[in-house]
Amino acid sequence: xxxxxxxxPLLDVAAKLASxxxxxxxxxxxxxxxxxxxMAPFIxxxxxxxxxxxxxxxxxxxxxxxxxxxxxxxxxxIRIMPLADALAIxxxxxxxxxxxxxxxxxxxxxxxxxxxxxxxxxxxLFVIQPSFAAFGAVALxxxxxxxAFAFYILVTRGLSRKAHPVTLQFYTGLIxxxxxxxxxxxxxxxxxxxxxxxxxxxxxxxxxxxxGFFATLSHMMMTYALSLAPSATLAPLQYFELPVAxxxxxxxxxxxxxxxSLIGIVIIxxxxxxxxxxxxxxxxxxxxxxxxxxx
Numbered sequence: 001x002x003x004x005x006x007x008x009p010l011l012d013v014a015a016k017l018a019s020x021x022x023x024x025x026x027x028x029x030x031x032x033x034x035x036x037x038x039m040a041p042f043i044x045x046x047x048x049x050x051x052x053x054x055x056x057x058x059x060x061x062x063x064x065x066x067x068x069x070x071x072x073x074x075x076x077x078i079r080i081m082p083l084a085d086a087l088a089i090x091x092x093x094x095x096x097x098x099x100x101x102x103x104x105x106x107x108x109x110x111x112x113x114x115x116x117x118x119x120x121x122x123x124x125l126f127v128i129q130p131s132f133a134a135f136g137a138v139a140l141x142x143x144x145x146x147x148a149f150a151f152y153i154l155v156t157r158g159l160s161r162k163a164h165p166v167t168l169q170f171y172t173g174l175i176x177x178x179x180x181x182x183x184x185x186x187x188x189x190x191x192x193x194x195x196x197x198x199x200x201x202x203x204x205x206x207x208x209x210x211x212g213f214f215a216t217l218s219h220m221m222m223t224y225a226l227s228l229a230p231s232a233t234l235a236p237l238q239y240f241e242l243p244v245a246x247x248x249x250x251x252x253x254x255x256x257x258x259x260x261s262l263i264g265i266v267i268i269x270x271x272x273x274x275x276x277x278x279x280x281x282x283x284x285x286x287x288x289x290x291x292x293x294x295x
Contacts (some may be wrong), residue, residue, distance in 0.1 A: 063159065068180070
């Protein structure tokens with residue numbers, strides 16, 4: 001999980017560097033095409049079957065579509081916004097998952113965790129307000145990423161025990177590529193600053209390959225981490241991604257969050273860690289209750 005936190009911001013750095021001359025849609029397309037190409041040999045080396053039960057295909061397609069939207073929105077945001085500000089807004093996704101679990105899926109979520117989620121949303125407003133004043137509606141793109149990624153997490157939660165993680169990663173790359181490539185063909189020559197593809201030159205090729213490589217590497221590390229340890233154990237470590245993104249953003253682009261954004265980031269991290277703490281307390285109480293001898 002720490003490996004994910006160190007490599008995922010490198011994906012963001014590469015995407016931000018590429019976005020100076022490459023449209024967002026093209027960067028998004030390359031990210032998934034490279035992932036598909038990189039995952040294919042692992043399917044062969046691990047002797048995995050590409051066959052999936054018929055009932056899983058809708059969920060697999062939905063997973064790819066949600067990650068595609070999340071990726072496009074985030075790259076569109078960091079093209080202009082500092083990495084740390086955009087990523088801090090995206091960290092509202094766990095709160096959306098929690099509230100969706102309570103009000104849509106009927107999961108047992110206590111008032112303290114709901115309160116922590118609402119506090120987390122307040123922290124996001126602290127980050128969005130100065131970002132919206134400085135960058136306009138672009139500051140709302142990370143919100144789109146957070147919502148799409150929250151649904152991606154919910155779908156992945158249902159698929160995690162029904163398909164191998166490598167197979168899921170391969171199909172995510174393949175399906176998202178099949179979504180993107182026709183759009184790129186149709187957008188060619190259209191003049192859209194977000195979609196009209198251009199031919200890369202020089203070091204831009206390296207940035208594009210870096211987007212696909214670090215996306216694949218980081219998400220595989222997270223996938224295998226979740227297969228080796230409970231998500232409640234790993235979730236606090238994910239917040240390490242924020243200071244790493246802040247460091248790379250300052251090192252490469254000279255970006256640093258302002259005071260309001262820093263306050264919002266602290267609120268988001270604090271609310272997230274408290275929510276995780278309450279989930280652990282609730283889980284321990286449930287285990288103790290089930291282990292208690294009958295009276």
